[in-house]
Amino acid sequence: MIEKITNYILSGGLITEQEALELANQQDKEALYVGAARITTHFMQHKFDTCSILNARSGRCSENCKWCSQSAHYNTTAAHYPLLSQAACLAQAKVYDAQGINRFSLVTSGRKVSNSDLLEIVDTIKVIKKETTIKCCASLGLLDQAALKQLKESGVENYHCNIETAPSYFDTLCTTHTQAEKWETLDAARAVGMRICSGGIIGMGETLEQRIEMAYHLQQHHVLSIPINLLQPIPGTPLATATPLTEEAYLTTVALFRYLNPTAYLRFSGGRSLISKEAQQRALQIGVNAAIVGDLLTTVGSSVAEDKALFTALGYDLTADTDWNE
DSSP states (O other): OHHHHHHHHHTTOOOOHHHHHHHHTOSOHHHHHHHHHHHHHHHHTTBOEEEEEEEEEBSOBSOOOTTOTTBTTSOOOOOOBOOOOHHHHHHHHHHHHHTTOSEEEEEEOSSBOOHHHHHHHHHHHHHHHHHOOOEEEEEOBSOOHHHHHHHHHHTEEEEEOOOBSOTTTHHHHOOSSOHHHHHHHHHHHHHTTOEEEOOEEEOSSOOHHHHHHHHHHHHHTTOOEEEEEEOOOOTTSTTTTOOOOOHHHHHHHHHHHHHHOTTSEEEEOTTGGGSOHHHHHHHHHHTEEEEEOSOOSSSOOOOHHHHHHHHHHTTOBSSSOOOOOO
16 A cells, blocks of 8 residues: 555555545555655655754744743743844854855744834844855744735745644634634745745644644645654643653654655754654654754754754755745
């Protein structure tokens, strides 16, 4: 069955949620991983997309997302600070640009940025575009089309808004906004000409079926940049004692995301440090072909030099054009 479905995808087909579930129930995980690797190589060759993020405003978020240390609903040790200055954002963009990272994203806490912060960010993006060669992204919450148009005109190429989890599980984890509102934002970003980036977090108590549901939902919305975060339980949040996924469960999830999204960049994101170097290497062989490198939002990220060595050792090309067509 694995061989049959793999060949169907290689010929240009897309599988259903039910077919992915049947794959997940196959006992031969190695065959599943090998099939996913074939799909990755066939559609994505050896291109690898790198991006970096800056936590440009932190903490005091009005939303009650159970995984997040920046939520004002929970008592955590996350830093609280207002929007960083243009100079601070530019300095970090220059650091990442000098390291040869493809993309740089400003990320802010909160439901959405205020109008005044948006104007500051627009000015900052213009300066970054003028003084560096790095491509700019943004993750600023649930913005409307008018705000997104301003960002696009300033030089933002990609807009990020994670759907976080399966549609059937989202309300269990967050009640202050809906997944539908996230899609409204992503659709609006597409409407003004931006590429979109959306994925989620696994290991938040969802079932394997719900991880498949999320991957299929992303396929149906034609998302071609998919961050796969692994929950890092944060003391003070409701998910502080969540049971970690096994490495096999993580690798199986990567494989199933690849089967469902054969032409997407599957992106190492938060939580990668929780799995062994061997599992990271295996994930790269199976289907991960993009990564957030450097520091993350509220946790320490990775060494850029070490990451580059890891990715290139597995045959990936970090210099290829990795822009995708919506």
